Amino acid sequence: MTIDEANRRATQAVLESRPVLVGTAPAAEVIAGMHKHLILHAGPPITWARMSGPLRGAVLGGVLYEGLARDDREAQALVERGEVQFAPCHHYRAVGPMAGVTTASMPVYVVENRAFGNRAYSTLNEGYGKVLRYGAYSDDVLQRLRWLRDVCAPVLGKALERSGGLDMKNLIAQQVQMGDEGHNRNKAGSALMARLLAPHLARTSTRSDDLAAVLTYLADNDLAVLNPVMASCKAMMDAAHGIAGSTVVTCMARNGTDFGIRVSGLGDAWFTAPAEVPVGLFFPGFTQDDANPDIGDSTITETAGLGAFAMAAAPAIVKFVGGTPQLAVQSTLEMYEITVTENPAFGIPQLDFRGTPTGIDIRKVVKTGITPRVNTGIAHRRPGIGQVGAGLVRPPLACFEQAVEAFAATLP
Amino acid sequence: MTIDEANRRATQAVLESRPVLVGTAPAAEVIAGMHKHLILHAGPPITWARMSGPLRGAVLGGVLYEGLARDDREAQALVERGEVQFAPCHHYRAVGPMAGVTTASMPVYVVENRAFGNRAYSTLNEGYGKVLRYGAYSDDVLQRLRWLRDVCAPVLGKALERSGGLDMKNLIAQQVQMGDEGHNRNKAGSALMARLLAPHLARTSTRSDDLAAVLTYLADNDLAVLNPVMASCKAMMDAAHGIAGSTVVTCMARNGTDFGIRVSGLGDAWFTAPAEVPVGLFFPGFTQDDANPDIGDSTITETAGLGAFAMAAAPAIVKFVGGTPQLAVQSTLEMYEITVTENPAFGIPQLDFRGTPTGIDIRKVVKTGITPRVNTGIAHRRPGIGQVGAGLVRPPLACFEQAVEAFAATLP
Numbered sequence: 042m043t044i045d046e047a048n049r050r051a052t053q054a055v056l057e058s059r060p061v062l063v064g065t066a067p068a069a070e071v072i073a074g075m076h077k078h079l080i081l082h083a084g085p086p087i088t089w090a091r092m093s094g095p096l097r098g099a100v101l102g103g104v105l106y107e108g109l110a111r112d113d114r115e116a117q118a119l120v121e122r123g124e125v126q127f128a129p130c131h132h133y134r135a136v137g138p139m140a141g142v143t144t145a146s147m148p149v150y151v152v153e154n155r156a157f158g159n160r161a162y163s164t165l166n167e168g169y170g171k172v173l174r175y176g177a178y179s180d181d182v183l184q185r186l187r188w189l190r191d192v193c194a195p196v197l198g199k200a201l202e203r204s205g206g207l208d209m210k211n212l213i214a215q216q217v218q219m220g221d222e223g224h225n226r227n228k229a230g231s232a233l234m235a236r237l238l239a240p241h242l243a244r245t246s247t248r249s250d251d252l253a254a255v256l257t258y259l260a261d262n263d264l265a266v267l268n269p270v271m272a273s274c275k276a277m278m279d280a281a282h283g284i285a286g287s288t289v290v291t292c293m294a295r296n297g298t299d300f301g302i303r304v305s306g307l308g309d310a311w312f313t314a315p316a317e318v319p320v321g322l323f324f325p326g327f328t329q330d331d332a333n334p335d336i337g338d339s340t341i342t343e344t345a346g347l348g349a350f351a352m353a354a355a356p357a358i359v360k361f362v363g364g365t366p367q368l369a370v371q372s373t374l375e376m377y378e379i380t381v382t383e384n385p386a387f388g389i390p391q392l393d394f395r396g397t398p399t400g401i402d403i404r405k406v407v408k409t410g411i412t413p414r415v416n417t418g419i420a421h422r423r424p425g426i427g428q429v430g431a432g433l434v435r436p437p438l439a440c441f442e443q444a445v446e447a448f449a450a451t452l453p
Numbered sequence: 454m455t456i457d458e459a460n461r462r463a464t465q466a467v468l469e470s471r472p473v474l475v476g477t478a479p480a481a482e483v484i485a486g487m488h489k490h491l492i493l494h495a496g497p498p499i500t501w502a503r504m505s506g507p508l509r510g511a512v513l514g515g516v517l518y519e520g521l522a523r524d525d526r527e528a529q530a531l532v533e534r535g536e537v538q539f540a541p542c543h544h545y546r547a548v549g550p551m552a553g554v555t556t557a558s559m560p561v562y563v564v565e566n567r568a569f570g571n572r573a574y575s576t577l578n579e580g581y582g583k584v585l586r587y588g589a590y591s592d593d594v595l596q597r598l599r600w601l602r603d604v605c606a607p608v609l610g611k612a613l614e615r616s617g618g619l620d621m622k623n624l625i626a627q628q629v630q631m632g633d634e635g636h637n638r639n640k641a642g643s644a645l646m647a648r649l650l651a652p653h654l655a656r657t658s659t660r661s662d663d664l665a666a667v668l669t670y671l672a673d674n675d676l677a678v679l680n681p682v683m684a685s686c687k688a689m690m691d692a693a694h695g696i697a698g699s700t701v702v703t704c705m706a707r708n709g710t711d712f713g714i715r716v717s718g719l720g721d722a723w724f725t726a727p728a729e730v731p732v733g734l735f736f737p738g739f740t741q742d743d744a745n746p747d748i749g750d751s752t753i754t755e756t757a758g759l760g761a762f763a764m765a766a767a768p769a770i771v772k773f774v775g776g777t778p779q780l781a782v783q784s785t786l787e788m789y790e791i792t793v794t795e796n797p798a799f800g801i802p803q804l805d806f807r808g809t810p811t812g813i814d815i816r817k818v819v820k821t822g823i824t825p826r827v828n829t830g831i832a833h834r835r836p837g838i839g840q841v842g843a844g845l846v847r848p849p850l851a852c853f854e855q856a857v858e859a860f861a862a863t864l865p
Contacts (some may be wrong), residue, residue, distance in 0.1 A: 218634045218769040219641050220802070229631050232644035236672045239651045243665035253655035260648045357630040357803035366802055390778055391803065392769035
């Protein structure tokens with residue numbers, strides 16, 4: 042099999058994938074190997090010593106949330122004694138936005154890829170402002186996480202079960218026709234999710250207060266669908282992983298210090314380089330100086346042909362991440378240069394329903410020097426603060442150069 | 454005051470309008486002059502003898518729904534004896550899609566223009582397929598109307614009351630950024646409406662079966678928000694009506710036989726000409742030969758700068774009405790040629806957030822020969838059948854020529 046054939050097989054798996062959001066469950070119940078002293082995080086592997094501020098903040102919050110410590114000083118001491126293990130979400134078929142911290146008792150969405158049988162997981166979106174994923178861990182942040190665990194996830198889970206599962210491929214296809222790129226803009230997708238689930242929520246909720254609270258959660262959060270979209274992209278890209286001879290990128294992820302990628306034909310290896318600092322628009326009171334380097338597993342959306350790759354479909358996003366509607370179109374057009382195929386299921390109306398650019402080829406990236414574009418949220422570089430803006434970034438070319446070298450070494 | 458000044462005043466009223474969906478009520482309770490033997494219809498005034506098939510079908514359905522006859526033959530006899538009065542919805546501050554038939558006991562949405570205090574009304578959307586507004590009147594159609602009256606409208610009304618009113622100006626602004634043009638495509642707006650109302654529905658519904666049924670109604674109908682959008686446009690355009698010396702069109706409407714317009718500075722006069730037959734895409738089993746001439750008050754959306762005027766914002770609509778995404782952009786660009794101003798509240802992302810073309814000037818239409826563009830549903834020309842497709846149409850130039858002549862006659 043030639044490299045091109047292997048890449049066609051890999052991207053065909055992406056196109057054939059049928060991710061369905063089937064339910065919610067505590068992470069430890071569905072993620073094999075999950076335990077109380079294991080904290081999953083976004084991006085490639087990293088030690089506590091090298092973690093950036095927002096990831097450290099989220100880790101401390103995770104320790105407190107699991108009841109392993111009474112305050113942040115105790116939590117930090119516990120971590121420094123080595124009593125907490127760290128691993129990338131990606132090693133456990135999971136993805137998490139920004140810090141991506143996922144602990145044993147946190148509820149996760151379960152996405153099933155009905156074409157291939159593999160599953161993927163992602164936490165529930167916490168909403169805006171001071172939230173764990175941006176490194177905040179105050180009492181109100183933890184209180185919100187407990188409500189997600191005790192009320193929101195079980196209520197959503199029952200509704201999802203009754204619905205027979207939410208067809209995420211169809212939902213993503215619709216949102217791409219409604220001005221979302223599926224990463225930083227998920228307004229239409231979140232509204233569709235709320236509308237689709239509402240009747241099932243009404244049929245399965247036994248407490249009307251909880252029902253109203255969950256419907257309010259869905260009504261107030263334009264990112265509610267981001268986490269299911271991410272898990273769907275993870276399920277799609279896992280189906281494309283492990284094809285011998287393929288140079289297609291199946292994962293791009295950042296831990297706030299390093300940017301890392303994995304490649305279909307290169308097994309479990311990560312190819313990493315220092316993460317760049319995103320450039321974008323900042324909330325009042327914050328500036329570029331407050332920005333942490335790039336962080337989060339949400340680049341799984343770009344990896345699967347969404348996010349900045351689908352930006353032509355989402356011209357209104359420039360009000361949030363900066364740039365112009367022309368830049369949005371150019372972003373997508375440029376990404377066709379470094380990808381293997383187009384996903385006809387995700388047709389972009391503005392480009393005459395051309396499918397989103399899909400399947401980044403490390404060879405094309407290195408040959409053209411065009412690195413993937415990424416839309417992203419921006420975290421404050423200190424722990425405990427939260428989101429300060431949103432913007433645009435690219436991974437370091439070095440990740441792709443290393444991958445090409447490693448690939449070359451596998452050739453006879 | 455010059456004509457241009459008068460037109461600026463008229464369009465300023467449109468831009469300053471703040472339509473808010475405040476509730477639902479039986480038509481006879483809120484529409485002054487409504488009574489059991491009065492049937493409101495879309496478009497300019499028309500007699501039974503000149504009504505087209507779908508309007509006749511809807512009238513018969515309205516008579517049956519009000520319990521004035523036991524079957525369609527009795528209903529027709531009643532009408533032919535002159536025991537039913539007809540009047541345009543527009544004469545009663547109301548608008549109705551397609552046939553637009555509105556009777557005394559039908560529930561209507563109440564939209565309040567909070568900038569000027571005027572109100573406007575529109576029936577609840579029935580959904581797709583065999584529905585009264587397309588001229589169907591079988592038992593299941595009437596059954597559905599009774600459910601809208603007895604369950605859906607009261608449940609929605611209570612939720613709207615609790616919400617403090619749905620800000621329709623804001624909702625329309627959002628949907629225009631989400632691929633809707635507010636006339637034939639209302640998918641995003643309907644999802645937003647469902648999502649915004651769901652928590653209030655959960656707080657106010659006392660019967661969980663009814664709650665689930667209403668949430669299902671909102672989940673299944675991508676046109677649910679069309680009728681509130683139409684009433685909002687009516688409230689906006691009524692605020693612009695009656696300004697002496699203004700040549701701005703404040704109403705365009707069709708009854709299936711005639712197309713009619715009204716002009717701000719020309720009082721209650723209608724300027725009419727035979728309606729064109731829309732050209733478009735047809736459902737399986739139907740062709741252009743089945744199409745009725747243009748029908749409905751939904752052109753109030755174009756009159757207010759939405760629909761075909763905002764088509765650049767809705768490239769995905771071409772899959773439904775025909776044409777290409779390029780045509781969608783051209784439609785909007787062309788409409789700037791015949792309008793007075795742009796509505797900054799309705800920014801089109803694809804055109805760098807330029808406001809939708811607003812305030813059709815009869816002088817510009819006649820001078821350029823460019824008639825307004827209209828997106829529309831297409832009814833079968835025979836009564837009792839329903840929708841057969843969707844497409845594009847324009848009003849006859851003669852309406853505007855007559856209006857210009859009438860205006861000239863008012864000048865000293």
